[in-house]
Amino acid sequence: MTFGTYELIGSNTVSGSSTTSVTFSSIPQIYTDLQIILTSKINDTNPYYVGNLIRLNGDNGNNYYVNGMYNFYGNFTPQSTAGVDSNINVEGTFGSSTSYSTAIIDILNYTSTNTFKGYVARAGGSGVAPLVYNLKQGAWASTSAVTSVVISSQWIWTAGSYFALYGMRNR
Amino acid sequence: MSKARDISNLFSASTSAATDAEVTSAIATHASNTTNRHYKAGNSASRPASPNAGDIYSNTQTNFVEIYNGTTWEQVGGIASTPTGVTATNQGSGRAFNNGQASVAFTPGTIVGSSYTVTSSPGSYTNTGASSPVVITGLQSNTAYTYIVTATNNYGTSPSSTASAAVTATTVPQAPSVSAVAAFESADLTITPAATGGSAITQYSITSTPATTTQTTSNATYNFTGLTAGTSYTFSVVAVNTNGNSTASAASNSVTPFAGIPDSDFWALATSTVTDTSTSTVTISNIPTGYKHLQLRWLASNNDGSVDGNVVIRFNGDTGSNYSWRNTFAISGSPNTGSPANQGNSSSSATSLSLARATANGAGTLFGCGITDIVDYSSTSKNKNIISAYGNSRGANSTSNQYVFAGGGSWNNTAAITSISFINTTSNFGVNSKFALYGYK
Numbered sequence: 001m002t003f004g005t006y007e008l009i010g011s012n013t014v015s016g017s018s019t020t021s022v023t024f025s026s027i028p029q030i031y032t033d034l035q036i037i038l039t040s041k042i043n044d045t046n047p048y049y050v051g052n053l054i055r056l057n058g059d060n061g062n063n064y065y066v067n068g069m070y071n072f073y074g075n076f077t078p079q080s081t082a083g084v085d086s087n088i089n090v091e092g093t094f095g096s097s098t099s100y101s102t103a104i105i106d107i108l109n110y111t112s113t114n115t116f117k118g119y120v121a122r123a124g125g126s127g128v129a130p131l132v133y134n135l136k137q138g139a140w141a142s143t144s145a146v147t148s149v150v151i152s153s154q155w156i157w158t159a160g161s162y163f164a165l166y167g168m169r170n171r
Numbered sequence: 172m173s174k175a176r177d178i179s180n181l182f183s184a185s186t187s188a189a190t191d192a193e194v195t196s197a198i199a200t201h202a203s204n205t206t207n208r209h210y211k212a213g214n215s216a217s218r219p220a221s222p223n224a225g226d227i228y229s230n231t232q233t234n235f236v237e238i239y240n241g242t243t244w245e246q247v248g249g250i251a252s253t254p255t256g257v258t259a260t261n262q263g264s265g266r267a268f269n270n271g272q273a274s275v276a277f278t279p280g281t282i283v284g285s286s287y288t289v290t291s292s293p294g295s296y297t298n299t300g301a302s303s304p305v306v307i308t309g310l311q312s313n314t315a316y317t318y319i320v321t322a323t324n325n326y327g328t329s330p331s332s333t334a335s336a337a338v339t340a341t342t343v344p345q346a347p348s349v350s351a352v353a354a355f356e357s358a359d360l361t362i363t364p365a366a367t368g369g370s371a372i373t374q375y376s377i378t379s380t381p382a383t384t385t386q387t388t389s390n391a392t393y394n395f396t397g398l399t400a401g402t403s404y405t406f407s408v409v410a411v412n413t414n415g416n417s418t419a420s421a422a423s424n425s426v427t428p429f430a431g432i433p434d435s436d437f438w439a440l441a442t443s444t445v446t447d448t449s450t451s452t453v454t455i456s457n458i459p460t461g462y463k464h465l466q467l468r469w470l471a472s473n474n475d476g477s478v479d480g481n482v483v484i485r486f487n488g489d490t491g492s493n494y495s496w497r498n499t500f501a502i503s504g505s506p507n508t509g510s511p512a513n514q515g516n517s518s519s520s521a522t523s524l525s526l527a528r529a530t531a532n533g534a535g536t537l538f539g540c541g542i543t544d545i546v547d548y549s550s551t552s553k554n555k556n557i558i559s560a561y562g563n564s565r566g567a568n569s570t571s572n573q574y575v576f577a578g579g580g581s582w583n584n585t586a587a588i589t590s591i592s593f594i595n596t597t598s599n600f601g602v603n604s605k606f607a608l609y610g611y612k
Binding site (some may be wrong): 005006025029030032033040064065066067068069080081082083086106108109112115116119120122135136137138139141143168170171 | 353354355391394437439442456468470499500501502503505535536537538539540541542555560561562563564565566573574575576577600603605609611
């Protein structure tokens with residue numbers, strides 16, 4: 001068996017018109033870090049920015065430390081947030097028909113059973129105003145190894161929204 | 172008048188001196204003969220008021236025969252006295268698991284024994300010796316024992332002594348178990364410790380089959396390096412404490428370390444994990460050329476649990492004023508505000524890059540983390556650009572400030588980067604801080 005440094009664990013491309021959640025389960029415990037790359041769009045034009053919510057191992061408790069800063073809606077003063085939350089919320093815009101929100105979320109040392117899991121999330125939207133860019137950093141306050149990732153939205157994703165999970169190994 | 176001579180007459184047929192037992196037996200016989208006995212009998216208070224040396228007295232209070240030596244009544248024979256002053260000392264060095272040893276010392280009584288028997292509680296482990304101390308073995312590891320001592324002579328065995336204070340038996344640890352996962356020319360091992368033997372495990376000593384090097388760690392997870400890709404290995408672990416080495420664990424599952432995918436464009440180059448509390452600088456050196464860019468993925472805590480560590484980055488050991496950097500950040504939910512020209516911190520002639528941070532981490536579970544990219548690191552004609560996104564991972568329940576940073580900078584030097592140092596200028600890094608380096612083709 002050949003192993004790589006950076007490998008695609010799984011991906012999901014939305015094809016229907018009712019998808020609000022994607023799950024990657026039974027994540028192999030053979031990597032060091034996880035990376036989620038998503039590009040998504042919703043079928044509603046009302047919200048001027050939307051969040052994709054990341055949860056680990058189905059944990060919906062307030063166990064996600066978060067500190068972030070972002071710039072949205074042409075406001076050049078960086079907005080910021082901090083606290084604990086029930087998910088990792090990466091925010092983008094609803095986009096036009098061809099413009100999607102994008103996020104890259106790195107979860108470090110995800111197999112550890114004696115440390116919290118640090119993450120760095122970078123996300124943004126493009127295409128039409130309002131734009132948003134946000135950087136969030138924090139930790140999932142659990143010493144459990146990450147075995148599943150759920151990405152969800154309160155809005156229905158449009159077809160073509162894409163979610164991928166990668167594994168990355170240390171040497 | 173001499174009562175001693177009377178006793179001698181009782182054994183006139185004997186050609187040798189009577190033993191104490193014979194004397195005692197004979198006197199006991201005569202003591203029952205109230206009409207013809209040749210000595211007095213009674214309790215201690217009834218001893219003759221003005222005895223002569225050599226007078227014999229049967230003490231019915233103590234059940235011993237006594238002979239007056241001209242000064243005091245001396246007891247003839249009798250069961251050995253009960254030892255006193257029993258103390259135990261653990262002797263765990265080199266002792267196998269569940270075969271502990273203790274040395275039990277005591278003070279013999281007035282009538283010494285010809286042998287002394289020590290018995291433990293619990294377990295009733297026992298041993299007999301001619302004098303103090305007596306060594307007991309076979310003790311269960313990490314178990315507290317008290318000990319009693321009895322003395323024995325020709326007349327019988329004394330009552331038990333008062334028990335010693337409890338002493339815990341310690342030994343070498345019980346053999347651990349180990350599992351392995353293949354990694355890049357190495358194996359990631361997870362060690363499951365068994366019983367400590369009563370003394371904390373200080374280290375694990377690991378060997379591979381086929382043999383390579385013996386490697387040691389104090390952590391339960393370890394990357395065993397120096398293996399050949401494509402070769403199958405198993406691993407065995409010995410746990411060490413102050414008493415010595417456990418027996419070796421059973422062999423791990425077999426794993427086959429791997430090389431990178433030959434056409435991979437993203438390579439794991441090196442990882443440095445902090446394993447002690449005295450490390451303030453982590454350096455990844457001997458960085459190979461042959462890649463275009465580098466990425467550092469790091470987790471860092473500060474061993475001082477009350478404050479964050481300010482972490483700076485240097486290249487090739489350069490401590491000159493050859494670094495420029497700027498960052499913007501948010502602190503505890505408040506954006507760093509100011510004029511557009513001052514949306515963060517910066518320095519144009521710094522001696523390092525302030526583009527990392529180590530989280531104060533008293534519990535040992537929380538780490539700051541970041542991803543730091545270095546562009547065109549092996550160029551010999553360009554200064555090197557760095558981009559970093561990072562923070563201290565804190566939640567709102569933290570008593571310390573929460574930070575998230577986005578920053579960039581440059582090392583104003585055209586030399587290829589061959590080493591990268593993370594330097595904690597506040598304190599030392601916490602255990603399990605980790606710095607992993609990747610190369611982009």
